[in-house]
Amino acid sequence: MAGKILIVEDDRAIAQSLTRLLAREEYYIVAKSTAEEGIDLIREDPSFDLALLDVTLPGRDGFYCCRELRSLGWRGAVIMLTGRSLSIEKVTGLESGADDYLTKPFDPAELLARLRAHLRRTRDYNTSGDQIDQITVDDSLTVDSRIRDAVVRGEPAHLTDREFELLLLLARSLGTALDKGWLFQQIWGCSPEMGIKALAVYVRRLRQKIEVDADNPKYVQTVRGFGYRLGGD
Secondary structure (H helix, E strand, O other), X not given: OOOEEEEEOOOHHHHHHHHHHHHHXXXXXXXXXXXXXXXXXXXXXXXXXXXXEEOOOOOOOHHHHXXXXXXOOOOOEEEXXXXXXXXXXXXXXXXXXXXXXXXXXXXXXXXXXXXXXXHHHHHHHHHOOOOOOEEEEEOOEEEEOOOOEEEEOOEEOOOOHHHHHHHXXXXXXXXXXXXXXXXXXXXXXXXXXXXXXXXXXXXXXXXXXXXXXXXXXXXXXXXXXXXEEEOOO
Protein backbone atom coordinates (compact mmCIF):
# COMPACT_ATOMS: atom_id res chain seq x y z
CA MET A 1 0.00 0.00 0.00
CA ALA A 2 1.33 3.40 -1.02
CA GLY A 3 0.06 5.15 2.12
CA LYS A 4 -3.02 5.96 4.20
CA ILE A 5 -4.61 9.34 3.50
CA LEU A 6 -7.47 11.13 5.24
CA ILE A 7 -9.52 13.62 3.23
CA VAL A 8 -11.71 16.10 5.14
CA GLU A 9 -13.75 17.93 2.52
CA ASP A 10 -17.45 18.87 2.68
CA ASP A 11 -17.85 19.42 -1.06
CA ARG A 12 -18.88 15.96 -2.27
CA ALA A 13 -17.75 16.52 -5.85
CA ILE A 14 -14.26 17.61 -4.74
CA ALA A 15 -14.02 14.76 -2.22
CA GLN A 16 -14.98 12.21 -4.88
CA SER A 17 -12.52 13.71 -7.36
CA LEU A 18 -9.69 13.55 -4.82
CA THR A 19 -10.62 9.99 -3.88
CA ARG A 20 -10.53 8.84 -7.52
CA LEU A 21 -7.22 10.62 -8.14
CA LEU A 22 -5.53 9.08 -5.11
CA ALA A 23 -7.08 5.64 -5.59
CA ARG A 24 -5.47 5.47 -9.04
CA GLU A 25 -2.13 5.91 -7.26
CA GLU A 26 -3.03 2.99 -4.95
CA TYR A 27 -3.37 5.04 -1.79
CA TYR A 28 -5.77 3.91 0.91
CA ILE A 29 -8.28 6.76 1.34
CA VAL A 30 -10.94 7.62 3.86
CA ALA A 31 -13.04 10.74 3.22
CA LYS A 32 -14.90 12.66 5.93
CA SER A 33 -17.00 15.81 5.61
CA THR A 34 -16.53 17.51 9.00
CA ALA A 35 -13.64 18.36 11.29
CA GLU A 36 -15.12 16.29 14.11
CA GLU A 37 -15.33 13.18 11.91
CA GLY A 38 -11.71 13.58 10.85
CA ILE A 39 -10.53 14.04 14.43
CA ASP A 40 -12.49 10.99 15.61
CA LEU A 41 -10.98 8.87 12.84
CA ILE A 42 -7.38 9.78 13.74
CA ARG A 43 -8.14 9.28 17.43
CA GLU A 44 -9.31 5.73 16.63
CA ASP A 45 -6.63 5.00 14.01
CA PRO A 46 -3.50 7.20 14.19
CA SER A 47 -1.71 5.13 11.53
CA PHE A 48 -2.73 7.51 8.71
CA ASP A 49 0.27 9.04 6.96
CA LEU A 50 -1.24 12.29 5.65
CA ALA A 51 -4.37 14.43 5.86
CA LEU A 52 -5.85 16.73 3.23
CA LEU A 53 -7.96 19.29 5.11
CA ASP A 54 -10.32 21.77 3.53
CA VAL A 55 -10.16 25.09 5.37
CA THR A 56 -13.86 25.94 5.01
CA LEU A 57 -15.86 23.17 6.65
CA PRO A 58 -19.35 23.18 8.20
CA GLY A 59 -19.09 23.94 11.91
CA ARG A 60 -15.46 23.72 12.98
CA ASP A 61 -13.01 24.72 10.24
CA GLY A 62 -9.89 23.04 8.92
CA PHE A 63 -7.61 25.07 11.20
CA TYR A 64 -9.43 23.69 14.23
CA CYS A 65 -9.18 20.17 12.81
CA CYS A 66 -5.44 20.54 12.30
CA ARG A 67 -4.86 21.90 15.82
CA GLU A 68 -6.84 19.04 17.33
CA LEU A 69 -4.95 16.42 15.32
CA ARG A 70 -1.68 17.85 16.60
CA SER A 71 -3.01 17.95 20.16
CA LEU A 72 -3.62 14.20 19.86
CA GLY A 73 0.08 13.78 19.16
CA TRP A 74 -0.52 12.76 15.54
CA ARG A 75 2.60 13.48 13.49
CA GLY A 76 1.42 12.76 9.96
CA ALA A 77 1.71 15.41 7.26
CA VAL A 78 -1.12 17.92 6.81
CA ILE A 79 -1.88 19.73 3.55
CA MET A 80 -4.51 22.47 3.79
CA LEU A 81 -6.86 23.08 0.84
CA THR A 82 -8.56 26.45 0.35
CA GLY A 83 -10.29 28.56 -2.26
CA ARG A 84 -8.48 31.68 -1.06
CA SER A 85 -4.83 32.66 -1.53
CA LEU A 86 -4.45 35.15 1.34
CA SER A 87 -1.01 35.10 2.95
CA ILE A 88 -2.51 35.50 6.42
CA GLU A 89 -4.59 32.36 5.88
CA LYS A 90 -1.51 30.39 4.89
CA VAL A 91 0.31 31.56 8.00
CA THR A 92 -2.71 30.63 10.13
CA GLY A 93 -2.65 27.15 8.64
CA LEU A 94 1.03 26.71 9.38
CA GLU A 95 0.59 27.98 12.91
CA SER A 96 -2.18 25.42 13.36
CA GLY A 97 0.32 22.66 12.59
CA ALA A 98 -0.04 22.24 8.83
CA ASP A 99 2.93 21.32 6.65
CA ASP A 100 1.75 22.65 3.31
CA TYR A 101 -0.95 24.65 1.56
CA LEU A 102 -2.71 24.37 -1.81
CA THR A 103 -5.09 26.92 -3.30
CA LYS A 104 -8.10 25.69 -5.27
CA PRO A 105 -8.35 25.06 -8.11
CA PHE A 106 -5.06 23.19 -8.09
CA ASP A 107 -3.29 21.05 -10.64
CA PRO A 108 -3.75 17.35 -9.74
CA ALA A 109 -0.16 16.71 -10.77
CA GLU A 110 1.04 19.34 -8.31
CA LEU A 111 -1.03 17.83 -5.51
CA LEU A 112 0.41 14.38 -6.20
CA ALA A 113 3.96 15.75 -6.35
CA ARG A 114 3.62 17.48 -2.99
CA LEU A 115 1.90 14.51 -1.41
CA ARG A 116 4.65 12.15 -2.57
CA ALA A 117 7.32 14.53 -1.32
CA HIS A 118 5.80 14.64 2.17
CA LEU A 119 5.40 10.87 2.35
CA ARG A 120 8.88 10.26 0.98
CA ARG A 121 10.48 12.68 3.42
CA THR A 122 8.87 10.99 6.39
CA ARG A 123 9.81 7.50 5.20
CA ASP A 124 13.38 8.50 4.38
CA TYR A 125 13.85 9.78 7.90
CA ASN A 126 12.24 6.71 9.40
CA THR A 127 14.19 4.14 7.38
CA SER A 128 17.62 5.68 6.86
CA GLY A 129 20.14 5.70 9.66
CA ASP A 130 21.37 9.08 10.75
CA GLN A 131 25.10 9.54 11.28
CA ILE A 132 24.44 10.42 14.92
CA ASP A 133 21.46 8.99 16.79
CA GLN A 134 21.54 11.64 19.51
CA ILE A 135 22.88 15.17 19.63
CA THR A 136 23.22 16.56 23.13
CA VAL A 137 22.97 20.34 23.00
CA ASP A 138 23.28 20.75 26.77
CA ASP A 139 21.96 19.13 29.96
CA SER A 140 18.41 20.30 29.12
CA LEU A 141 18.12 19.56 25.40
CA THR A 142 18.82 16.41 23.37
CA VAL A 143 17.87 15.85 19.73
CA ASP A 144 17.10 12.15 19.25
CA SER A 145 16.87 10.81 15.68
CA ARG A 146 15.74 7.39 16.88
CA ILE A 147 12.43 8.77 18.11
CA ARG A 148 12.37 11.82 15.81
CA ASP A 149 11.86 14.13 18.74
CA ALA A 150 13.67 16.36 21.19
CA VAL A 151 13.94 15.65 24.90
CA VAL A 152 13.60 18.91 26.81
CA ARG A 153 14.34 18.92 30.53
CA GLY A 154 13.68 15.19 30.61
CA GLU A 155 10.36 15.32 28.72
CA PRO A 156 9.52 14.72 25.03
CA ALA A 157 8.83 17.90 23.06
CA HIS A 158 6.30 16.19 20.74
CA LEU A 159 7.69 17.82 17.61
CA THR A 160 5.99 17.39 14.25
CA ASP A 161 8.11 16.00 11.41
CA ARG A 162 8.83 19.45 9.99
CA GLU A 163 9.72 20.87 13.40
CA PHE A 164 12.07 17.96 13.99
CA GLU A 165 13.70 18.36 10.57
CA LEU A 166 14.38 22.04 11.33
CA LEU A 167 15.85 21.29 14.75
CA LEU A 168 17.97 18.42 13.40
CA LEU A 169 19.47 20.61 10.66
CA LEU A 170 20.38 23.25 13.24
CA ALA A 171 21.71 20.67 15.70
CA ARG A 172 23.98 19.07 13.10
CA SER A 173 25.66 22.47 12.75
CA LEU A 174 25.52 23.38 16.43
CA GLY A 175 26.70 26.94 16.99
CA THR A 176 26.94 27.69 13.28
CA ALA A 177 24.67 30.24 11.58
CA LEU A 178 22.65 28.70 8.74
CA ASP A 179 21.18 30.72 5.90
CA LYS A 180 17.38 30.90 6.11
CA GLY A 181 17.05 30.37 2.36
CA TRP A 182 19.11 27.19 2.59
CA LEU A 183 17.06 25.95 5.55
CA PHE A 184 13.86 26.64 3.64
CA GLN A 185 15.05 24.72 0.59
CA GLN A 186 16.16 21.76 2.68
CA ILE A 187 12.86 21.46 4.51
CA TRP A 188 10.20 22.68 2.04
CA GLY A 189 11.72 22.29 -1.39
CA CYS A 190 8.38 21.55 -3.05
CA SER A 191 6.52 24.59 -1.68
CA PRO A 192 8.41 27.71 -2.80
CA GLU A 193 5.42 30.04 -2.88
CA MET A 194 5.12 29.95 0.90
CA GLY A 195 8.38 31.86 1.08
CA ILE A 196 10.46 32.48 4.15
CA LYS A 197 7.31 33.24 6.17
CA ALA A 198 6.75 29.50 6.50
CA LEU A 199 10.19 29.06 8.03
CA ALA A 200 9.55 31.88 10.50
CA VAL A 201 6.30 30.20 11.59
CA TYR A 202 8.09 26.93 12.25
CA VAL A 203 10.89 28.66 14.13
CA ARG A 204 8.27 30.23 16.39
CA ARG A 205 6.52 26.89 16.92
CA LEU A 206 9.81 25.16 17.66
CA ARG A 207 10.75 27.83 20.21
CA GLN A 208 7.41 27.41 21.94
CA LYS A 209 8.17 23.73 22.44
CA ILE A 210 11.83 23.78 23.51
CA GLU A 211 12.51 27.19 25.04
CA VAL A 212 11.80 28.27 28.61
CA ASP A 213 10.96 31.72 27.21
CA ALA A 214 10.10 31.67 23.50
CA ASP A 215 10.38 35.46 23.31
CA ASN A 216 13.97 35.33 24.61
CA PRO A 217 15.31 32.13 23.03
CA LYS A 218 18.38 30.41 24.37
CA TYR A 219 18.52 27.71 21.70
CA VAL A 220 17.03 28.79 18.37
CA GLN A 221 18.75 32.12 17.86
CA THR A 222 18.10 34.61 15.07
CA VAL A 223 21.12 35.83 13.13
CA ARG A 224 19.80 39.15 11.89
CA GLY A 225 19.75 39.49 8.11
CA PHE A 226 21.01 35.94 7.58
CA GLY A 227 19.22 33.07 9.28
CA TYR A 228 19.33 31.00 12.47
CA ARG A 229 21.70 29.03 14.64
CA LEU A 230 21.28 26.59 17.52
CA GLY A 231 22.98 27.67 20.71
CA GLY A 232 23.28 26.19 24.16
CA ASP A 233 25.58 26.24 27.14
